[in-house]
Amino acid sequence: ExxxxxxxxSILNFVEMIFLRLILKNNVSVERVETLAWERDWYLHDFIPPTDEEVYEQIWLTQDENTSIHYVEDPLIGIRYLFIDGLNQVEICDKISSSLDIFxxxxxxxxxxxxxxxxxxxxxxxxxxxxxxxxxxxxxxxxxxxxxxxxxxxxxxxxxxxxxxxxxxxxxxxxxxxxxxxxxxxxxxxxxxxxxxxxxxxxxxxxxxxxxxxxx
Structure with a gap:
């Protein structure tokens, strides 16, 4: 039944209509994502702990602050993914795809x-x-x-x-x-x-x- x-x-608020998302495989830990962020000189802009009203989310910004990279754990659908917003999305996605195991x-x-x-x-x-x-x-x-x-x-x-x-x-x-x-x-x-x-x-x-x- x-x-x-x-x-x-609010489950997830997107900044703009234009967005790209990458789904992480189970073998990619949040620690590995954090390591990639430090390797790429992204800095942690915000951290949202999981509650009844919010999903777990880390928000990273590129040094020029033109692009944000959101690590999201969505319990509603049981998927962890990266949401890339702003400028240079394709470039950022390529860097992530070459470093992390994604679907x-x-x-x-x-x-x-x-x-x-x-x-x-x-x-x-x-x-x-x-x-x-x-x-x-x-x-x-x-x-x-x-x-x-x-x-x-x-x-x-x-x-x-x-x-x-x-x-x-x-x-x-x-x-x-x-x-x-x-x-x-x-x-x-x-x-x-x-x-x-x-x-x-x-x-x-x-x-x-x-x-x-x-x-x-």
């Missing part, structure tokens, strides 16, 4: 294509949601379309939640279809809540007031 617990807490796009797409259980599909769609950046991508959109039509309720809910990490306006039609046609009332309510939340924020991919998904 799936319960939706609505929260007024490549093809690896994440393979997660989707090889998923057998609902749990594997949920994990895959969360990863897809994190690597999607501000630019619309047809291949990623088609993955979401398939997830929205999945027979398992938990997969459809995961796809709805993942749209809040992306914020593409193209999701509006998919969410409306769920609101109108999904057989589960709680899924319809979740889609309606997510759509209204994204619309109220002009489709910016932040998770303020986002619903928490609890599967039991």
């Amino acid at each position: 799936i319960f939706l617990l609505f929260s007024n807490c 490549r796009r093809e690896e994440i797409f393979n997660m989707v294509h090889t998923a057998v259980s609902a749990e594997e599909y949920v994990r895959a769609i969360y990863h897809v949601g994190i690597i999607a950046n501000h630019d619309y991508n047809m291949e990623i959109f088609e993955i979401f379309k398939l997830a929205f039509a999945h027979p398992e309720t938990k997969v459809r809910n995961a796809a709805i939640l993942a749209t809040a990490y992306v914020g593409w306006r193209e999701f509006e039609e998919l969410l409306r279809d769920i609101i109108d046609c999904d057989p589960e009332e709680k899924v319809r309510d979740f889609a309606n809540f997510t759509l209204k939340s994204l619309q109220s924020k002009n489709w910016e991919p932040n998770l303020n007031d986002s619903p928490r998904l609890v599967i039991v």
Whole structure:
């Protein structure tokens, strides 16, 4: 059974619509990320300890303060990732990718294509949601379309939640279809809540007031 617990807490606030994210593999510790930051002469700008209202986050700035690198541990989806904001994003991403073990796009797409259980599909769609950046991508959109039509309720809910990490306006039609046609009332309510939340924020991919998904 799936319960939706609505929260007024801020899960993650993005500084701008333009962003890039890299998902860390399990063998990359937070200490390794900190070491990379010191090696690259980034300085620690802020530290947010985990609470009921905040995710664990370290915010590093480049020396010119034009780029911020956010280390995030997101318990809502069970993923640790780096969020890069500001100037020189591609350059910073290249430096990180050459130093840390991160998920490549093809690896994440393979997660989707090889998923057998609902749990594997949920994990895959969360990863897809994190690597999607501000630019619309047809291949990623088609993955979401398939997830929205999945027979398992938990997969459809995961796809709805993942749209809040992306914020593409193209999701509006998919969410409306769920609101109108999904057989589960709680899924319809979740889609309606997510759509209204994204619309109220002009489709910016932040998770303020986002619903928490609890599967039991």
